[in-house]
Amino acid sequence: MKKGIVFLAVLLFAGSSWAQELTVEQVVSKANNCSYYQGKDGSAKANMVVTDSQGRSRQRQLTILKLNVQEGSDQKYFVYFHKPNDVKGMSYIVWKHVGKDDDRWLYLPAMDLVRRIAASDKRSSFAGTTFLYEDISGRSIDLDAHELSGSDAVYYTVKNTPKDAASVEFSYYTVKIDKSNFVPMQAEYFDKSGKLYRTIEALEVKDIQGYLTVTKMKAVDLNANSNTVTEFSDIKYDVGLKDDLFTERFLRTPPQQWLKE
Amino acid sequence: MIMDKIVAFALRKPKLIFLITGLAVLLSLVAFIRVKVDTDPENMLPAKEFVRVFDHEVKKEFTIYDYIVLGVVNEKDADGVFTPATLGKIYKITDEVKKVDGVIAYELMSLANKDDMEQAGQGAISFRWLMGNPPYTAADAMRIKARALENPLFYDTLISRDGKALCIYVPIKEKKLSYRVAKSIQKIVKGYPGVEQYYLTGLPLAEDAFGVEMFWQMGISAPLAVLVIFLLMWWFFKHVALVVMPIVMSMIVVIITMGLMVGLGFPIHIMSSMIPIFLLPISVLDSIHILNEFFEKYRKFKDKNKTITYVLNDLYRPNLFTSLTIVAGFFSLSFAPIPPVQVFGIAVAFGVALAWILTVLLIPAYIALLDEKKMGDFGVHEDDLDTGPLSRALAWWGKFTVRRWKQVLVATVAVVALSIYGIMNIQINDNPIKWFNKNHSIRVADKVLNAHFGGTYSAYLVLEAKDKAAQVFQEPAMLRYIEQMQQYLQKKGKVGKSTSLADITKKVYYELLGGDKKNNVIPPTPQAVAQSLISFENSHKPDDLWHFVSPDYSKVNVWLQLTSGDNREMAIVVKQVDEFIKTNPAPFSITHNWAGLTYINMVWQDKMVGGMLVNFLGSFLIVLFMMIVLFKSPVAGIVSMIPLTVTILFIYSMLGFTGKEYDMPVAVLSALTLGLAVDFAIHFIERARMLYAENKNWPETAAGMFGSPARALIKNALVISIGFLPLFASPLVPYNTVGFFMFMIMLVASISTLMILPALITGFPWLVFDDSKVKAVCSCGKCVLMSIIIASTVAYILLGYDLAKLNLTTIICVAIVVVLSGACALISKQKICVKK
DSSP states (O other), rough: OHHHHHHHHOOOOOOSSSSSOOHHHHHHHHHHHHHHHHHSSSEEEEEEEEEESSSSSEEEEEEEEEEESSSOEEEEEEEEESGGGGTOEEEEEEEEEESSEEEEEEGGGGTTTTEEEEEEOSSSSSSSSSSHHHHHOOOOOGEEEEEEEOOOEEEEEEEEESSSGGGEEEEEEEEEEEETTOOEEEEEEEEETSEEEEEEEEEEEEEEETTTEEEEEEEETTTTTTEEEEEEEEEEEEEOOOOOSSSSSHHHHHHHHHHOO | HHHHHHHHHHHOOOHHHHHHHHHHHHHOOOOOOOEEEEOOGGSSTTOHHHHHHHHHHHHHTOOOOOOEEEEEESSSSSSTTSHHHHHHHHHHHHHHHHHSBBBBBGGBGGGGGGGEEOOSSEEEEEETTTSSSOOOSHHHHHHHEEEEEEEEETTTTTOOOSSSEEEEEEEEOGGHHHHHHHHHHHHHHHOOOOEEEEEEHHHHHHHHHHHHHHHHHHHHHHHHHHHHHHHHHHHHHHHHHHHHHHHHHHHHHHHHHHHHHHHTTTHHHETTTGHHHHHHHHHHHEEEEEEEHHHHHHHHHHHHHHHHHHHHHHHHHEEEEEEHHHHHHHHHHGSSSSSSHHHHHHHHHHHHHHHHHHHHHHHHHHHHHHHGGGGGTSSOOGGGGGGGGOOOOOOHHHHOOOOOOOOHHHHHHHHHHHHHHHHHHOOOOOOGGBBTTTHHHHHHHHHHHHHHHHSSSEEEEEEEEEGGGGOGGGSSHHHHHHHHHHHHHHHSSSEEEOOOHHHHHHHHHHHHTTTGGGGOOSSSSHHHHHHHHHHHTTTTTTGGGTTTTTSSSSSSEEEEEEOOOOOHHHHHHHHHHHHHHHHHOOOOOEEEEEESSHHHHHHHHHHHHHHHHHHHHHHHHHHHHHHHHHHHHHHHHHHHHEEEHHHHHHHHHHHHTTTBBOOHHHHHHHHHHHHHHHHHHHHHHHHHHHHHHHOOOHHHHHHHHTTTTHHHHHHHHHHHHHTTTTGGGBHHHHHHHHHHHHHHHHHHHHHHHHHHHHHHHHOOOTTOOSSSSGGGGGSHHHHHHHHHHHHHHHHHHHHHTOOOHHHHHHHHHHHHHHHHHHHHHHHSSHHHHHHH
């Protein structure tokens, strides 16, 4: 698993090749397993550029470390900010759980402060970008009802409707999954009045160490008329991350060997 | 005489004249298909005016929109609006309002779409929607209240501190959509009846609603005024056919003038919508003089054509000159630095000129077409002229002013002194909300909501760092400076609420550190500020940050809410900020500037008031100059200005005494006052001179003057003042103001003309009547006086059109004065002068 794919997991759903024979649940499940849980761990640098409606842009540069705790289930993330300079050293740890709320911690070096982020909804902005937390750590597939709404030569289109409509701001979202490799290429979110208001798109997919990885992606907020482009570099799989790296101790003393710029 | 030829032509070819007029009217009506309406007072300023350009930049840079304020008040429940029922309604209303066309849903501010950050137990924080879903229990509702009261971004803005009221700020794409959006919102809230009261207000709504209601009013008031004028004239002259003509003529004048203006592509603006109201009385004015004379002389000639020829000849000079002076008065508005005022001035000037042309062509043409037989017993017998109650009263009045001329003059001086005192108390102020009367829903909403909240009027104070790269507004010292400034303004009392980056930073820092009140401060280091703010960006609405700071931290926007939209209040706040910055130098080098509708209104109204004052003085000079030319005497010219000067001083002193504020409509009305008031003086002096030329005897002339000329004058005054009384019934205050002014101008100008002029002439007949054969230029004093007036007028016109800078103009004027004065010394030595 690489960060790229991790991000993709937001959109998720890959499936395996001969999908005609598969039910939509199988497509989604396979896609989830395939794209989320490849490799044991991974690291990557992410460069995020937020461009607002006036064309002004701001940058965030971070390192993301990821560890699969259990195939197809729990994962741990370590997110470390390099830029902007004033927030350098700011980091997050996420313990992603399937079937219950994630655990999240935030570290602010200027105040030497660790704060647990209480379980509330995860559809808030990731550090002021157009991506949401849920785009980063992934939305559990069992939160939505899935339906194959379209299929052409290239893509499956899966329509995902939340089981608890009140917990999210969208009424449904659709994901286009590449039939050839089951990489989700585009997600479109529709608001409660049925209007498209948000898209996420894979702009570049590369084979890294044998894993298909999205290396460039773009989220667009059609309401705010702003977007964020994330580019991944230095992507490495199976680097041997240890479980104790993802603890509060390392928030305060970041694991420098993984964070070299 | 030229008048004979014109009248003869009109009498000969009446149908041709009607045909041409008819065509012109038709064309003008066709031109109305191009009609464009512009009710945005911002257009009082040229589009390139700094404050407008800056305001646009600020709005774009900080993604700010003009907004309508929807207030919801629940006084019935102890918990105010924080009951599950009311919050449920607000939740749904917010949802529906977002869907209204023209509303920027994404930027709408309501409890129902705000994010809240709070500490959630030991060492934890949470980001969640303040009201993600409507609350089910009273406890849930109270929790929302408690959270909102904790957040400086919410209390006094979104909710009132007593919890009885909350506001939804509805941003709109364009100001001109306000009225329509407000109507849609009204429809929406009607679907949620109950104990809640709903209120809609906000400057853009007031401005747009005024525009809409103004046209509606125009459709009622103008025809009503016409009707009343018609009835009065009918009563005076007892002949429908004759009375109809001046009325129709004044409508033709309005149609052609407006048609031409619209046809040339000028939008109908708040200013130009007043054109009919101004043109109606002015164009009726001359006709009444003519009708009165026709009415009184018809029996003598027993021939309509002969009578009208006589009448028009008799009134040719006063009518021409009153028209010219009014034209000059309004045309001088084109000097004003305010585009709509320029258009207005030129259009009215054109209309008045047209009215004069129609008076001398259309009226005789119409009379030519009248059936002589149907004239019946029109007119009065000469013997009956002096028997009516009006005539008897006027005769007594005439005798009184002549006998008691000294007392009249002393009283005049006293009135002037008192008026000047009153004028010194005038409050210059304006506020578009106050263009509606007190019972208007917008005005009521304004009052209620500003009592509950920090204010529905917005101004934006933008601070900009000189060093753009230094991220100055992440510096704790700078944020503390802003915090102090806000506290200072709050303490001074005019700003009801202010919100800035400092508030956001403090709020986040405080929540991050666990909600201990002692941590409700600006963080100690720039890094701590940056990390607090990036934590804020983890919310559902990170973009809210960029309403208050630019992403490079080189500019901040401090949002000030005022409970009053009065210019005066805004001006005080501007001053307070200047004072604060002066006495407390900022820790970094910054500049400051203002944006927002409340501020823009202050700027254009300042310009308007100042501009109109300069204009008025200029018009005064031009009219004075024309009087001198008309009466061929600088002294008579100045005398003719006395009654109108007294009138103006008196009327404006009423503003000072009654506390009515000097606002835009009042400023514009000064031009009308000048034009209408001088009319009476011209007629009086001109007719007096004609009579005097016949009998060479003042007491006899005075008696004559209080006959037909005085009757015409009084009839005029009655027709116009009563004709515009319906304006008092309008719910729009500027219309009341126009009605009041029309009433006062006519009342005071007629009285002052009929009091002061006869009294002056009784005491000093030489002022007006010049028995000597010697020409005016023979007297050096008169000549110098004339030179000075000419020089001032020239200077004013040159300055008005920016044809000269002050230096050049000064030189030209001084030169004119010197040359003319020198010339006068020479001229005075002419043989004809020396003879005397």
